[in-house]
Amino acid sequence: MRKEIVAAGFGGQGIVFMGIIAATAAGIYDDKEVAQSQSYGPSARGGACRTEVILSDEKIDYGKSIKPDVMVLMSQPAKEKYLGELEDENTILIIDSSLVENVSEKFKNVYKIPATDIAEKELGNVAAANMVILGAVSSITNLISLDGIKSAVRQKLENKQKVLELNLTAIDKGYQYGKNILHGSDCLNG
Template identity: 40%
Template sequence: MTAANGKKHGKKEQTDRYEIRLSGSGGQGLILAGVILATAIGVGDGKNAVQTQSYGPEARGGASRADVVVSEQEIYYPKTMKLDLLLALTQEACDRYYPDMKEGGILVIDTSLVTQVPTKKYYGFPFVRLAREEIGHAMVANVIALGAIAELAGIVTKESLKEAVLERAPRGTEEKNEKALELGFKIAREAKRKA
């Protein structure tokens, strides 16, 4: 039997709890991005991380999403409650999940796919276009987004993220993935400076 002391735990509100949602449509590699992010935070940085996803008919074809909850402490509730960061790669995802955001949370969108943004405070990047034009591979849009998130949210070290990305990268694509990640860091850094 594991008995946790009442007094010790009495004030243990998870103040450092950080909730991220990566959303868009099927095929954008968001589940994989969620797994990579959770791996980087959990395995690399040694924090606790839980990754959940919507599963089932709605996950096929249409909408897709992966949630990651991060904390230094034990994560009780594994699902998200109020998002600290929302990545929306489609208009539909943005419309649907924007209300789940915490006040002051970070909204990150793909400017080429999300045209009507419900707030003025957001970060917009053309992830898919950048992937195609700068890296030469539309598939790495998710990695660019991961880079941007890491830079903006500061919940994962860049080293760990890089390792996690490379670990999952199909053989022969390591260089492209690394480039994509660096690009993500860079565009977010520049955007932060401007903001």
């Protein structure tokens, strides 16, 4: 089983950190083979940013995304730049509906998570939007466990207690939001 997750947004949103946490969670805590890569636009903060996480039960022979199973979009420019790459209309799209608009109706599995709004209004820190959306990815796709994600965050932020607690709360909020969508059959097109 090879599964590919691509996440894109702009520099400063924590896209790369999200990829690192996802890869650590899947590789160390969920016992999967993983490969993670990242790319930036011309300027790190504010420019285009992308991470790819490849998950498998077998050795990974190519560490880049070929045909994403999941695409996470956290900005309108990322949608405009990367959505055109998707040929499979069954790809799971998880978008930050606070920042991304007008996803084509050809895509059948679009999940709208207001990650930036949740982070800002419920957590008081917009920087936690990446962990909100990662929590939602866990509950919607079941590709990476909630426990694995939390363990990876604890490992990476063990000396930053305040940031750690914020991120753990953000993950829980996103996970619950994703579960609510699934149980409410709220998968929205477009």
